[in-house]
Amino acid sequence: MKAKFYDEANGGFWQSVHTQNLILKVKEDYDGAVPSGNSVAALALLRLGKITDRKEYTDMAEKTLMLFSEK
Incomplete structure (x- = not known):
């Protein structure tokens, strides 16, 4: 999911x-x-980050949420 759809520069996932x-x-x-x-994706990443204790997942989720909270 990250390799194919995630926008590293701005956050969020492409369609x-x-x-x-x-x-x-x-x-x-x-x-x-x-x-x-x-x-x-954001909800799944938050859950996955919590379960696996991997900050990269929660960071991706937070960046996605921040991107769309500005709209």
Whole structure:
């Protein structure tokens, strides 16, 4: 998930795998009836970081949450 979708520079997860053929890359930020991929990823990373005691996971989750809290 990190290697294919995570934006190291700004945080958050891209909607699709990195490729040169896309006109527009999107990070979903809206939670409707179905939660966005970024919400699910952030929650999973927070849980995983707590279970494994690996700060890199909680840092990724926090960076994602900070990115979308500014909107």
